[in-house]
Amino acid sequence: MSIKTKLSAIIFGSVLLILALNLTLNLHAARSNLRNESVKNMKMAARQIAVSVEQSSYSSNYVQHQIAQNLRLTAILASKELDPDIKNVKDAQLVALAHKLGVSNISLLVKTEDDVVVARSSDPGEIGLSTKGMGYWYVAFLELFAGQEVSVEQGQSFEHFWSGPFEYSTSNPKFIEKWGYYYDQKSNYIIDPYIRSTAVSDYVKIMNPDEIVRQSKEVNPGILEVTGINPKTFGVPTMLSDGSDPTNQKLRSRAIKYGTYIYGNVEEDKTAVMEALSSGSPLTLDTQALGKRVLKTFIPITQPGVEDYVISVVMDYSVISSVIKEQLINNVTTSIILLVVFFAASYILAGIVTRPIQHILAKVNDVARGKFEPPLKVDSRDELGQLAHRINAMTSHLLQHTNRLGQTLEENRAVKERLESVINGTSDAIHTMDMDGRILSTNRAFEELYGWSADDVSDKTPYLVPATAQKQEETRLRELKNGAVLPPLETIRLKRDGSLVEVSVSSSVIRDEDGNPQSFVHVSRDMTERNRMEELLRRSEKLTTVGQLAAGVAHEIRNPLTTLRGFLQLQQEKKILVPLHIELMLSELERINMIVSEFLILAKPQAVHFQLRDVRLILGDVISLLDSQAHLFGIEFEARFSQQPATVHCEENQLKQVFINIVKNAIEAMPDGGTIILEQQIIDGTVVIVISDEGEGVPEEILPKLGEPFFTNKETGTGLGLMVSQRIIQSHKGSLEIHSEYGSGAQVTIKLPEAGEHTPGQAMNEERSED
Numbered sequence: 001m002s003i004k005t006k007l008s009a010i011i012f013g014s015v016l017l018i019l020a021l022n023l024t025l026n027l028h029a030a031r032s033n034l035r036n037e038s039v040k041n042m043k044m045a046a047r048q049i050a051v052s053v054e055q056s057s058y059s060s061n062y063v064q065h066q067i068a069q070n071l072r073l074t075a076i077l078a079s080k081e082l083d084p085d086i087k088n089v090k091d092a093q094l095v096a097l098a099h100k101l102g103v104s105n106i107s108l109l110v111k112t113e114d115d116v117v118v119a120r121s122s123d124p125g126e127i128g129l130s131t132k133g134m135g136y137w138y139v140a141f142l143e144l145f146a147g148q149e150v151s152v153e154q155g156q157s158f159e160h161f162w163s164g165p166f167e168y169s170t171s172n173p174k175f176i177e178k179w180g181y182y183y184d185q186k187s188n189y190i191i192d193p194y195i196r197s198t199a200v201s202d203y204v205k206i207m208n209p210d211e212i213v214r215q216s217k218e219v220n221p222g223i224l225e226v227t228g229i230n231p232k233t234f235g236v237p238t239m240l241s242d243g244s245d246p247t248n249q250k251l252r253s254r255a256i257k258y259g260t261y262i263y264g265n266v267e268e269d270k271t272a273v274m275e276a277l278s279s280g281s282p283l284t285l286d287t288q289a290l291g292k293r294v295l296k297t298f299i300p301i302t303q304p305g306v307e308d309y310v311i312s313v314v315m316d317y318s319v320i321s322s323v324i325k326e327q328l329i330n331n332v333t334t335s336i337i338l339l340v341v342f343f344a345a346s347y348i349l350a351g352i353v354t355r356p357i358q359h360i361l362a363k364v365n366d367v368a369r370g371k372f373e374p375p376l377k378v379d380s381r382d383e384l385g386q387l388a389h390r391i392n393a394m395t396s397h398l399l400q401h402t403n404r405l406g407q408t409l410e411e412n413r414a415v416k417e418r419l420e421s422v423i424n425g426t427s428d429a430i431h432t433m434d435m436d437g438r439i440l441s442t443n444r445a446f447e448e449l450y451g452w453s454a455d456d457v458s459d460k461t462p463y464l465v466p467a468t469a470q471k472q473e474e475t476r477l478r479e480l481k482n483g484a485v486l487p488p489l490e491t492i493r494l495k496r497d498g499s500l501v502e503v504s505v506s507s508s509v510i511r512d513e514d515g516n517p518q519s520f521v522h523v524s525r526d527m528t529e530r531n532r533m534e535e536l537l538r539r540s541e542k543l544t545t546v547g548q549l550a551a552g553v554a555h556e557i558r559n560p561l562t563t564l565r566g567f568l569q570l571q572q573e574k575k576i577l578v579p580l581h582i583e584l585m586l587s588e589l590e591r592i593n594m595i596v597s598e599f600l601i602l603a604k605p606q607a608v609h610f611q612l613r614d615v616r617l618i619l620g621d622v623i624s625l626l627d628s629q630a631h632l633f634g635i636e637f638e639a640r641f642s643q644q645p646a647t648v649h650c651e652e653n654q655l656k657q658v659f660i661n662i663v664k665n666a667i668e669a670m671p672d673g674g675t676i677i678l679e680q681q682i683i684d685g686t687v688v689i690v691i692s693d694e695g696e697g698v699p700e701e702i703l704p705k706l707g708e709p710f711f712t713n714k715e716t717g718t719g720l721g722l723m724v725s726q727r728i729i730q731s732h733k734g735s736l737e738i739h740s741e742y743g744s745g746a747q748v749t750i751k752l753p754e755a756g757e758h759t760p761g762q763a764m765n766e767e768r769s770e771d
Contacts (some may be wrong), residue, residue: 006171011730018334026461028692036123036313038222038295038319038320039282039284039295039297039441041220041222041283041315042223042295042297042299042313042315043051043297043299043313047299049213049226049228049311059511063140063464064155064156064163064165064166065156065513067178067195068155068156068161068180069158070179071103071163071178071179071193071194071195072158072161072163072182073182074101074102074103074180074193075161075180075181075182075191075192075193076182077101078097078101078106078182078191078193079182079186079187079191081097082097082108082170082187082188082191084187084188085118085187085188086108086110086120086187086188086189089120090120090125091120091121091122091127091191092106094106094120094121094122095105095122097122098122098193101193103193103194103195104123104177104181104194104195104196105121105122105123105126105193105194105196106121106122106191106192106193106194107120107121107122107123107126107192107194108120108121108190108192109131109141109181109189109190109192110188110189110190111141111142111145114132115130115131115132116130116131116132116138116141116142116145116190117129117130117131118131118191118192119189136152136153136154137164139152140150140155140162140181141166141181141190143162144160144162144181144183144190145190147185150162160182160183160184160185161180161182161183162180162181163178163179163180163181164178164181166178167179175196176192177194177195177196178195179192179193179194180192180193180194182684185188196226201727212261213226214571216411219327221319222315222316222319223313223314223315224263224292224294224312224314224315224316225259225260225261225262225263225312225313225314226259226311226312227243227256227258227259227260227261227264227311227312228256228257228258228259228309228310228311229255229256229269229272229273229298229309229310229312230253230254230255230256230257230309231255231273231274231277231308231309231310232253232307233245233248233254233255234255234269234270234273235266235267235270236248236255239255240264241264241266242261243254243255243256243260243264253650257309262289262290263292263294263296263314263466264289264291264312265287265289268285268287269296269298269312269530272285272296272298273298273312275298276298276299276300276310277300277308277310279300280300280302280385281300282297282298283297283298284296284297284298285297285298286317289314291316291649292316292317292318293313294315294316294317295314295315295317295320296312296313296314297312297313297315298310298311298312299311299312299313309561318691332443332623335437339424344563350710351558356380356385356388358375359376359377359388360387360388360391363391364391367391367395367398370402371418372395372396372398372399372402373399375392375395375396376388376392378392388680415456423576426443426445427445428445428523428524428525429442429443429445429446429448429449429450429503429523429525429526430442430443430445430446430521430522430523430524431443431446431457431521431524432510432519432520432521432522433519433520433522433524434518434519434520435517435518435519435520437461438461439457439458439461440461440519441454442454442457446524448502449495449501449524449526450462450464450493450494450495450496450501450524451495451496451497452496452557452645453620456496462494462496463494464493464494465493465494466492466493466494466500469491469492476507477507477520480507480508480509480517480520481509481517488504488505488506488525489504489505489506489507490502490503490504490527491503491505493505493524501526501528502526502527502528502531503524503525503526503527504520504524504525504527505521505523505524505525505604506522506523506747507520507521507535508520508521509521512633534724534727564585564589568585573721596598607697609651610649610650610651611649611650611651611652612647612648612649612755613647613648613650613652613655614645614646614647615646615647615648615650615655615680615687615689615752616641616642616645616646618650618652618655618656618659618678619639619641619659619678619680619689620639621656622638622656622659622660622663623637623663623678625660626660626664626667629664629667630667630676633667633670633671633673634673634674635670635673635674635676636674636675636676637675637676637677637678638675638676638677638678639678640677640678640679640680641678641679641680642680642681642682644682644706645686646680646682646754647754647755648687648732648752648753648754648755649732649753649755650732650752651732654728654731654732655728655732657724657725657728658725658728658729658736658750659689659691661722661724661725662691662725662748663676663678663691663723665721666691666692666693666695666746667691669695669696669697669745669746670693670694670695674693674694674695675694676691676692676693676694677690677691677692678690678691679691679692682754685754686751686753686754687752687753687754688749688750688751689749689750689751689752690746690747690748690749691747691750692745692747692748692751693744693745693746693747694745694748696742696743696745697740697741697742697743697745697746698738698740698742698746699742702740703738703740706722706738729750729752732752732753733752733753734750734751734753735750735751736748736749736750736751
């Protein structure tokens with residue numbers, strides 16, 4: 001038996017029942033039923049609006065979360081460029097920095113005795129703004145200054161950072177803005193980058209529930225008005241009859257959250273709102289508004305993470321009256337028709353009733369296949385008509401979301417293509433690696449540097465890190481996962497053919513939205529050519545230094561040779577061997593041997609091999625080597641070394657080259673003689689060497705240029721000595737600084753990490769020989 005036949009039989013029986021009931025129909029009961037149905041529809045519409053508003057809120061929260069992350073990165077970058085003391089920060093500097101970082105403005109907030117105020121800003125209208133009356137915003141500022149994690153539920157909170165929700169600007173109320181507040185306790189102010197643009201305002205308006213309200217009213221023609229009511233500020237003395245409030249204009253404090261407030265009675269509605277909230281169930285009023293009889297239903301809305309509020313739905317009572325009248329006419333007409341032609345009418349009516357169902361079924365099938373147009377034609381207001389309306393609304397929403405997803409997918413594809421183009425176009429080798437060590441992606445430069453193509457690494461994970469550097473790499477990855485930010489590392493890597501390549505590797509970690517590490521990004525730069533050039537520069541300067549030392553060494557050797565010659569001539573003349581003379585001659589020969597050995601150690605090519613050495617002994621050797629040359633100029637050395645060992649990881653020959661270069665510069669700066677002081681001490685795990693002279697010093701305009709290649713103020717200088725010395729100290733993970741006042745001598749300070757805390761040079765485990 002088909003549905004049409006079954007429905008015909010049902011209609012036949014129903015007609016008989018309706019005919020009997022139609023005689024005793026109670027108008028009041030019909031009116032009550034229609035009213036209940038209308039109230040039910042209003043409740044349903046309110047619930048649907050609340051769900052739609054919640055979904056819109058989720059989308060808005062996601063966008064705010066992304067903007068907040070960008071503002072945090074902007075604030076971190078700004079903190080690196082701004083002086084930590086707000087007294088040294090100017091408003092003009094903030095204007096330039098905001099333009100550079102791509103935000104609308106940057107403000108700096110300071111804490112006073114009883115307030116947090118804007119002290120500096122690229123926007124003059126923000127300066128002096130007080131935040132004490134801003135509610136949870138002020139609480140968030142106090143927690144940031146206290147170094148605590150922000151506990152405010154509103155907005156987005158990250159490490160050292162909090163961003164408030166979208167809100168109208170206090171200094172410029174026509175704009176809706178997004179702020180971020182960053183404080184890492186390294187400065188005496190909060191950094192506040194924020195975005196002020198019509199794009200943000202337009203986005204908030206697009207996500208505003210008013211559009212949802214409008215669509216709900218279109219779907220339900222009997223609904224005159226839908227209003228979202230904020231119970232905290234609704235009915236306050238400053239609120240006007242239309243729901244507006246010049247005092248509470250913020251998104252969070254408006255009395256009317258969305259919709260309109262035309263059919264309202266403030267006192268009556270305020271009482272109903274409070275009663276609906278206290279009871280937790282909807283409340284319906286049958287009242288008059290603007291000369292019409294209306295039904296008002298107040299539905300309390302409770303959602304997690306959102307403050308409770310009330311949705312007011314106003315329906316025209318004339319819709320109920322017209323439906324009752326139409327129902328009565330239809331019942332009477334139907335009863336008469338059923339009495340005459342109920343057999344034929346039952347079958348025809350069954351066909352009419354099932355046809356919309358068939359149309360609805362066909363539409364559902366079309367939607368399942370991805371076809372959303374055209375919409376269903378709705379010719380009735382019964383349940384099938386309402387169902388058709390809801391299906392049309394659902395189809396419309398699905399079409400909008402599908403179009404947005406398609407647009408987003410296309411935008412993501414374009415961004416992906418641009419990023420791939422940039423990554424493949426860079427000369428640095430880039431590859432991503434998951435937490436298990438598998439390579440996920442590479443660029444073209446990676447294949448050129450290491451010899452592994454993208455297909456190769458997908459089939460087999462290559463061994464890029466040699467065994468000698470494996471432990472160091474594991475330590476770096478562990479520190480990255482724990483949140484550390486590490487500088488680039490100069491190390492070695494393996495190519496596909498098994499050869500080693502010197503590279504500088506920068507590594508960072510990619511995290512998900514919850515902050516969990518997902519993968520690593522490694523950027524490798526070939527350092528072979530740069531290291532070769534640095535080695536050539538060191539050798540060139542070393543040869544120059546050795547040549548200059550030759551004269552001093554020759555003078556130092558000539559003195560003992562003269563003594564030896566005199567003793568030998570004396571013994572030849574007297575033909576007597578004097579034991580005292582022999583002992584003195586052996587002593588002079590030993591002195592010549594020591595001088596030549598020290599000279600050969602400096603001049604002879606040595607393998608670069610870091611070892612544990614006491615800096616005091618190296619400085620002592622340098623003093624011994626240059627002592628004779630210093631006496632030629634009437635210069636004396638004064639050594640002030642610490643009593644405890646000053647052990648460092650170093651290449652002894654390279655450090656000698658640095659110290660000789662600096663001491664020779666000091667000797668040449670004192671043609672009239674004087675004292676060169678060599679101080680050494682250990683401060684907080686750092687070996688500090690200070691070499692001071694009593695020369696004329698360095699002019700202020702020349703001081704910044706010292707260390708530049710080929711810059712020298714000597715007639716026969718190469719301009720490479722200080723540059724090579726700086727490179728050597730940097731390779732030892734130390735620093736070299738020059739301080740001087742013209743006419744008061746110069747002071748060179750060298751700092752090297754004490755052995756045990758750092759191991760410079762261990763990343764380069766191989767030895768590079770100097771030719």
